[in-house]
Amino acid sequence: MRPPARPxxxxxxxxxxxxxxxxxxxxxxxxxxxxxxxxYRTGFRLEPEGRTGFAHxxxxxxxxxxxxxxxxxxxxxxxxxxxxxxxxxxxxxTNYFEVxxxxxxxxxxxxxxDRLQNLEITEETLRNQVDVVKEEVRVNVLNQPYGGFSWLWxxxxxxxxxxxxxxYYGEFGDLEAxxxxxxxxxxxxxxxxxxxxxxxxxxxxxxxxLELAERLFGAVPARPDPPRLDVEEAPPESRTEHRHRDPxxxxxxxxxxxxxAPFGDPDHLPLALAxxxxxxxxxxxxxxxxxxxxxxxxxxxxxxxxxxxxAFEFRGPALFTIEASPRPGVSTAGALAALDEEVxxxxxxxxxxxxxxxxxxxxxxxxxxxxxSRLGRLRRLAELAAVHDRPELVDLLPGRFQAVTEEEVRRAxxxxxxxxxxxxxxxxxAAGRRGDA
Amino acid sequence: MSPPSPAPDWPPAVPSPGPLPRLRLGRPxxxxxxxxxxxxxxxxxxxxxxxxxxxxxxxxxxxxxAATSELLRAxxxxxxxELDQGQVSEAVQRLGGSLQVHQDQDRLVISAAALSEAExxxxxxxxxxxAGPAFPAPDVATERLKLLEALRQARATPExxxxxRLQQLVYAGHPYGRPEPGEAxxxxxxxxxxxxxxxxxxxxxxxxxxxxxxxxxxxxxxxLERGFGGWRGRGRARPVAPVRARRRPWVTLLDRPGSVxxxxxxxxxxxxxxxxxxxxxxxxxxxxxxxxxxxLMANLREDKGYTYGAITSSExxxxxxxxxxxxxxxxxxxAAAYVxxxxxxxxxxxxxxxxxxxxxxxxxxAGAQLIFLQTQAGLASALAGVRAHGLDHRYLExxxxxxxxxxxxxxxxxxxxxxxxxxxxxxxxxxxxxILEPLRRVASVRLEPAPPARLSPxxxxxxxxxxxxxxxAPPPAPxxx
Numbered sequence: 001m002r003p004p005a006r007p008x009x010x011x012x013x014x015x016x017x018x019x020x021x022x023x024x025x026x027x028x029x030x031x032x033x034x035x036x037x038x039x040y041r042t043g044f045r046l047e048p049e050g051r052t053g054f055a056h057x058x059x060x061x062x063x064x065x066x067x068x069x070x071x072x073x074x075x076x077x078x079x080x081x082x083x084x085x086x087x088x089x090x091x092x093x094t095n096y097f098e099v100x101x102x103x104x105x106x107x108x109x110x111x112x113x114d115r116l117q118n119l120e121i122t123e124e125t126l127r128n129q130v131d132v133v134k135e136e137v138r139v140n141v142l143n144q145p146y147g148g149f150s151w152l153w154x155x156x157x158x159x160x161x162x163x164x165x166x167x168y169y170g171e172f173g174d175l176e177a178x179x180x181x182x183x184x185x186x187x188x189x190x191x192x193x194x195x196x197x198x199x200x201x202x203x204x205x206x207x208x209x210l211e212l213a214e215r216l217f218g219a220v221p222a223r224p225d226p227p228r229l230d231v232e233e234a235p236p237e238s239r240t241e242h243r244h245r246d247p248x249x250x251x252x253x254x255x256x257x258x259x260x261a262p263f264g265d266p267d268h269l270p271l272a273l274a275x276x277x278x279x280x281x282x283x284x285x286x287x288x289x290x291x292x293x294x295x296x297x298x299x300x301x302x303x304x305x306x307x308x309x310x311a312f313e314f315r316g317p318a319l320f321t322i323e324a325s326p327r328p329g330v331s332t333a334g335a336l337a338a339l340d341e342e343v344x345x346x347x348x349x350x351x352x353x354x355x356x357x358x359x360x361x362x363x364x365x366x367x368x369x370x371x372x373s374r375l376g377r378l379r380r381l382a383e384l385a386a387v388h389d390r391p392e393l394v395d396l397l398p399g400r401f402q403a404v405t406e407e408e409v410r411r412a413x414x415x416x417x418x419x420x421x422x423x424x425x426x427x428x429x430a431a432g433r434r435g436d437a
Numbered sequence: 438m439s440p441p442s443p444a445p446d447w448p449p450a451v452p453s454p455g456p457l458p459r460l461r462l463g464r465p466x467x468x469x470x471x472x473x474x475x476x477x478x479x480x481x482x483x484x485x486x487x488x489x490x491x492x493x494x495x496x497x498x499x500x501x502x503a504a505t506s507e508l509l510r511a512x513x514x515x516x517x518x519e520l521d522q523g524q525v526s527e528a529v530q531r532l533g534g535s536l537q538v539h540q541d542q543d544r545l546v547i548s549a550a551a552l553s554e555a556e557x558x559x560x561x562x563x564x565x566x567x568a569g570p571a572f573p574a575p576d577v578a579t580e581r582l583k584l585l586e587a588l589r590q591a592r593a594t595p596e597x598x599x600x601x602r603l604q605q606l607v608y609a610g611h612p613y614g615r616p617e618p619g620e621a622x623x624x625x626x627x628x629x630x631x632x633x634x635x636x637x638x639x640x641x642x643x644x645x646x647x648x649x650x651x652x653x654x655x656x657x658x659x660x661l662e663r664g665f666g667g668w669r670g671r672g673r674a675r676p677v678a679p680v681r682a683r684r685r686p687w688v689t690l691l692d693r694p695g696s697v698x699x700x701x702x703x704x705x706x707x708x709x710x711x712x713x714x715x716x717x718x719x720x721x722x723x724x725x726x727x728x729x730x731x732x733l734m735a736n737l738r739e740d741k742g743y744t745y746g747a748i749t750s751s752e753x754x755x756x757x758x759x760x761x762x763x764x765x766x767x768x769x770x771x772a773a774a775y776v777x778x779x780x781x782x783x784x785x786x787x788x789x790x791x792x793x794x795x796x797x798x799x800x801x802x803a804g805a806q807l808i809f810l811q812t813q814a815g816l817a818s819a820l821a822g823v824r825a826h827g828l829d830h831r832y833l834e835x836x837x838x839x840x841x842x843x844x845x846x847x848x849x850x851x852x853x854x855x856x857x858x859x860x861x862x863x864x865x866x867x868x869x870x871x872i873l874e875p876l877r878r879v880a881s882v883r884l885e886p887a888p889p890a891r892l893s894p895x896x897x898x899x900x901x902x903x904x905x906x907x908x909x910a911p912p913p914a915p916x917x918x
Contacts, residue, residue, distance in 0.1 A: 031483070031807070033811045061631050070445050071445070072739055073447070075731075076730040080447070080797035080800055082457055082807065083808075084805060084808060100454075100804065101807050102458060104454050104804075105800075110452055116534060127742075130742075131743075132744075133745075134767075135742070135744050138765075141744075143696060146597075250586075250592075251589065251590070278682045281529075282522045282525070283530060285528075299583065328582065358531055359530075361530060361552075362530055364533055365534065365552060368486050369484070369485040372814070373811065374811060375811075423694075
């Protein structure tokens with residue numbers, strides 16, 4: 001089923017400024033709000049060796065003031081404009097975004113253009129944000145049961161080259177060793193206009209928005225293209241299993257990560273649908289078979305780039321992850337055997353027509369829900385533009401999902417979700433300190 | 438405590454935003470189904486979907502045990518005599534929909550969505566679920582295990598036990614202070630208990646349905662009647678008892694040996710949404726810990742680097758608002774961070790907020806509301822929240838104006854009564870061996886032993902039960918990174 005064309009359906013425009021900045025505009029006027037995102041093509045994989053966590057630390061520095069807008073003014077101005085803001089770091093991009101009343105669009109554009117050009121990094125702000133990031137790691141990882149479980153730890157076992165297999169949040173020693181000069185060099189290398197996409201969604205006039213982008217961002221000098229680093233690595237040829245012990249965890253959990261299909265591969269969309277068929281909702285295969293019928297698990301979830309992202313936000317090698325919580329009395333090994341059986345069954349028999357139809361319907365409603373939200377629309381659109389250079393796909397994907405067949409899902413599962421291409425992490429309660437068991 | 442750093446001025450180069458756009462919600466259609474359900478429908482055809490919220494008084498408010506009400510929440514999804522839980526989930530997915538059940542201290546809320554073309558089928562399915570849930574014994578047994586495991590995991594975190602203890606202290610003697618269920622209590626709940634609670638909770642005469650989406654409201658009323666008209670039940674829920682919150686003038690410290698951070702919670706009771714004093718509190722709380730450049734973020738994070746985030750949020754109970762300030766700080770600076778936090782509370786309670794900071798904060802709140810209400814889902818949740826408080830869409834529409842009309846002395850008064858150092862009850866969870874002695878230099882502290890880390894030998898989970906139920910959810914708290 002194709003999404004019906006409607007009067008409110010958004011349209012797209014794209015332009016490239018003289019300095020190389022990619023501009024993508026998606027006006028939609030149903031509420032007087034806009035979202036603005038600047039996506040830089042750098043992330044976890046590209047941070048220097050010996051400086052784990054640097055891409056994320058640098059993201060924090062982008063909020064620490066410029067030569068024209070002092071520290072804390074960015075947050076104050078956005079808040080006082082009625083807006084909210086945030087940023088995040090991912091494998092292949094780092095993003096900064098604001099959602100605002102439409103009357104504040106120029107204010108936000110000014111601030112983003114300013115920090116693209118005039119960032120000021122000082123010893124004081126760097127030391128302050130190293131402290132803040134260490135508290136972020138403590139609050140999300142070190143002081144939490146299952147802290148960082150599959151997103152932070154599984155990939156360190158599943159990959160073997162530095163870009164894919166290091167601690168993305170950062171070893172404290174590396175964070176503390178970061179210098180202002182290194183941050184400045186990182187900014188010069190990766191934060192040029194030619195390495196970024198500016199994306200606007202929501203209530204604005206596209207001609208005027210393009211003028212605004214030209215006026216505020218067009219004045220930023222071009223910088224040399226950043227180096228193209230090779231982050232590819234061959235998939236594993238046999239399964240490895242690893243044990244992690246966690247004194248805070250009351251019960252064991254299991255994470256299973258398969259190498260997943262890259263964007264553009266014929267199996268890419270079928271695998272995204274397979275994730276829904278396997279784990280989405282109480283009618284999914286794994287919940288039905290292993291939680292309700294065989295009573296081996298209490299919970300199961302997963303998908304491409306789970307749990308921090310989806311099938312569209314990465315360019316280099318990535319994992320299709322399944323997380324499972326065994327019932328009391330069931331071992332993680334028992335849970336693993338049962339998961340293997342169910343995945344193999346899908347690879348052998350494929351989904352039923354009804355299963356696939358339901359997965360497609362959820363893609364379609366997910367698409368509509370994202371169009372309804374400025375930020376939801378921005379995220380998918382900006383990933384497609386900045387990471388894959390294909391923003392026009394944003395409104396074509398629902399139709400492409402509808403075209404996937406049962407046999408394509410079966411084959412994708414059979415090709416990619418094979419035990420020998422997977423890595424297993426047993427997360428176990430234990431006395432003593434956290435670490436490898 | 439170090440002197441507060443003043444808010445930075447608006448940098449001269451930065452263009453000012455235009456006036457805030459007006460919030461326009463459209464005209465709701467209201468009605469009552471033949472069984473007494475109160476309905477509100479708002480047409481918002483932004484995308485071809487619809488969002489529904491069905492709310493009934495539940496939980497602590499109706500005197501149910503914590504275990505039974507938490508299991509009733511999950512039990513609604515277990516299906517009817519005709520449809521098992523997997524078939525319910527399949528049916529929802531065929532409608533392009535979603536279905537969740539949430540619960541706070543006052544209400545149980547079913548949140549559902551579907552493609553507009555499946556509107557009628559969605560109402561039929563939900564009508565069957567609320568009228569005749571089956572609570573099959575094996576599925577209830579699994580839900581008991583899931584709940585036990587979720588609570589085990591929640592109790593292993595630093596923040597959950599602290600929040601639980603805080604509610605017990607502030608709302609002692611009131612249903613809002615009821616702790617999360619224990620293991621023995623959970624094991625006693627079966628299908629019969631759930632059926633009984635269902636009969637006394639799912640009363641159409643006390644229920645509210647809110648629909649927002651690409652619908653024709655008059656036709657929607659008729660479709661709702663067809664879907665939910667067969668749902669019967671006698672009687673109405675009793676109103677929740679008024680709150681007499683208590684303040685504990687000491688720091689309650691939950692020992693968490695080896696903890697590398699300390700959770701600090703400082704909370705006080707205040708009038709509920711709809712009370713004239715509520716808005717002053719909302720504004721004061723936002724100045725303190727609302728946005729990225731709130732006073733707490735500026736001090737504890739951007740100046741001192743003690744924490745990743747310091748946030749003030751409100752739990753909007755029907756009979757009370759609990760305003761909670763939370764920060765997780767590294768163990769070594771616990772006492773220093775506590776002094777800074779108390780200093781910010783004291784400043785807010787004694788010194789009027791400067792006009793420019795007040796104006797910025799008003800606009801921050803009004804803008805956050807515009808953003809939250811931009812989607813069908815946000816508007817449906819917000820309307821369901823205000824309706825539960827006996828208010829309606831006009832409360833949302835007039836919110837920005839009402840904030841503008843507040844005088845600085847009203848904000849000062851609200852802060853003094855409900856946020857000041859002499860108003861809050863403080864609970865911390867951290868490594869007593871390292872923080873008790875420094876803390877005792879600045880506070881009287883009552884040390885409580887660590888809660889048992891493991892209730893019994895067991896294995897794996899589901900999501901954490903949400904301790905902090907929210908009626909009308911405010912925009913998400915800012916967290917950078």
